Amino acid sequence: MTFRLSPLRIVLVAALLAVVVLGAFWALRANGPEDADADAKAAIAAAGFSAEQEEAIGLIVRQYILEHPEVLPEAIAELQRRQTTEQLANAGDGLTRAFPGAVLGNPKGSKVLVEFSDYACGYCRQSVEDVKALVAADSDLQVVIREFPILSQGSVEAAKMALAAAKQGKFEAFHEAMYAQGRPTDDAIELAAKQAGLDMTRARADAGSEDVAKEIEANREFAQQLQISGTPAWIAGDQVMEGAVGQSALRVALYPEKR
Known part of the structure; x- marks a missing residue:
């Protein structure tokens, strides 16, 4: 049995196709396959199609995807862009507001790169x-360093000392001296702190302070919000990137107008 669609219904089908493809990916990523299927069916029902038309639309969608598989990576890219936008919005302005002193470059710069x-x-x-x-x-670049010690206890102690150095x-x-040392052992942290010229008595006290502990915990919460699981991780413009992505990728993300 066949059925005919009016021109208006044809437009609706075309619009629905986009909704079903992108919406299904969104629901699948967020809630799982059952919710994705339910959301797609709800969209079809809301458009007022009959059961017969619904079946035909399913065939149309399947055929379209088979003939145009390029819509799948496009839909996934759009999904990721929307998720990143939502995650950054949820993280709020605090994400780009550094622990006092824990900044490289211009501490008042209007262009901000965040590194975990x-x-x-x-x-x-x-x-x-x-x-x-x-x-x-x-000279307008501000690099906000978010201490995110996840690899070892030495990471934690080095992060605490880095924030103590920021207080001075x-x-x-300290940041450069610590990385130059290699593994963050107790001796390496002590040597990096001395090379940075820290007042060691004050630094040890600050490293154990409540505000330093709160900063590290806040960074872990930011990472969780942004689904960051490793280091380095970067927030550059409207992008979240993980890994040693390189100077070129960071530059493109920071200066999209120069692409």
Whole structure:
């Protein structure tokens, strides 16, 4: 049996096709296949199609996807863009507001790059020169370092000392000295702190302070919100990226107008 669609219904089918494809991916990612199927059926029902028309629309959608498989990666990319936008909005302005002093580059810069880092992370160490090059190229760039120690207890102790160094206005010096040391052992952390010129008595006390502990916990919460599971991770413009993505990728994300 066949049926005919009016021109208006044809337009509705075309619109519904987009809704079903993208909406199904959204629901599948967020809630699982059962909710994705339910959402697709709800959209069809809301459009006022009969059971026969619904079956035909299912065939249309399937055939369209088979003939135009490129819509799938496009839909996934759009889904990821929407999710990232939502996650960044939920994280709020606090994400780009540094712990006092824990900044590289211009602390008042209007262009902001956020880095989640761990001193035990080799890829973070590899990215140090990339960040330095970006800072050198743009005097308006502010790099907010979010201490995210996830690899070892040494990571935690190094992160605490880094924030203690920030309290003394010597974050950058410690940051570079700590990465130069390699693994964040107790001796390496102590040596990096001394190389940075820290008042060690004050630094040890600050490293154990409540506000330092709260900062590290807040960074873990930000990471959870953004579904960041490793280091380095970056927030550049409207993008969240993980891994040693390199200077070029960071530059493209920070300066989309120059693409």
